[in-house]
Amino acid sequence: MIKIENLVKRFGDKVAVAGISFTVDEGEIVGFLGPNGAGKTTTMSMLTGYLSSTEGVATINGINILEDPIEAKKQIGYLPEFPPLYLEMTVKEYLNFIYDLKSCTLNREKHLKEICDTVKITDVYNRVIRNLSKGYRQRVGIAQALVGNPKVIIFDEPTVGLDPKQIIEIRNLIKDLGRNHTVILSTHILPEVQAVCDRIIIINKGKIVANEKTENIDELFSGSRRLCLKVCGPAKDILNAIRSVTGVAYAEIIGSSDLDSTSFLVESMPGVDIRKMLFNAIVSRGWTMIGFESMGANLEDIFVSVVDQPEPNVGKKRKSVRKG
């Protein structure tokens, strides 16, 4: 659906995007994750035809954005970082303007009504945009992107500046949209991609440092899995038993409590699932397990480790992890 090959953008001497490639399949929700200044907005600008790439090709539905910009732009709904609203217009006037601007052919009344229902702005339809709250403005911005029912929807930091309740609403809305659209969204907020996206592309300093399914991403970078156990029984014996389980790379006591139980931190070797054997090793010796928690590294840890890597190491680490 979307194919980006070796896209480069330089502003004078400054390299904002340094050769990135990825594809997005139809119906996917892909999260573009990276710290501020990573090049997310610049990439999206090139994808939507707002900026031209210095090098490389972006195609949408097989159409090259530089060769046939008008046709390519028809496939895309775009919500820029700052929603492009004409504040003096009412929501109704604004959406009708967008409808004309995109030379839409769907039934006007019905189409706009559907969109307003989807993004829940029907009750402010006749209000002037200037008087709307930030949350509603953001929704109007999203509504604008949906006009014409484009196949691809691109959101640049769609939840920035919203309060927590609005953030959750917008995230759910984006998830719903993902059922019928291909969605790319950018964010610097880690839980956001985890909550919404099928796949995560991490970008830093203009380069892609990771591109994985959401559910795979923590294992990819932690390499080993960390577990926290709570067991009632003699601490030393239990520790030895844990260490004797094949696949355990490391174990230590991290605390004890009044319930005469002890907590252990256990790390597996990369790519080995030790959970069953660990459980059996404890229970078969007659000790009682009262806690068993998997501590997959969370996205924050991953993110920091990936982004802080000196560049040559990133590739190596990813490769070695893949093999394991």
Place this chain on the structure above:
Amino acid sequence: MFAIYKRELRSYFISPIGYIFVAVYLAVSGIIFSICTLNAGQDSSVATYFMMLLYMFIIALPLLTMKLFADEKKARTEQLLLTSPVSLMGMVAAKFFAAYTIFAGTYLVSCINFIALYNYGTPNTAVLFGSSVALLLVGGACISVGVFISSLTENQLIAALATIVVILFFMMTSALNSYIDSALIRSVLNWVSIFERFSNFAYGYFDINAIVYYASISFAFLFLTVRVYEKRRWS
């Protein structure tokens, strides 16, 4: 493209700027008209009327063009237009014609002034018509300059002031002549001067060269505006 035209046209009357332009234009042109022609009582004095209108353009037309792109940039709505399925030329033309519609419409209304001439005398209709055509083209050239300058800044006030300066330059280059010795430079200044060329029309001579010149200025600046956006895209 038509969508942008329509929105732009309507926005003139959402903010007061459209009303201000129309009202001030009609009032001032009416006053100039009565001073120049009705009081003077001579047919040829319409020449003065048309020349005075040109002076008014220097201030009035930048009011129409200052917001066209500057406002769009400031409100960040520019991105919307540039990522929608509309060509750059279409976008620029839509804005130009929106301003032009207001200007030309107001001018046509102000032609009511001429009725008075027919009541009290026998004006030269060819002169009135020829001068009007030329005036509408000069207006187009000024608006085109304004469109271009508006695309360079996000500050409306700067856009307006810079447009006034540039139009002033185009209008008045011939006025510099008395300070310049070189015959070559003088003839160049005369050639550039909108004002110099316009005087032909006011005195009854329909100058095709001038028509071509005015139209070329319009096209040139619209084209430059497109180039500004192309350049920015590739920057």
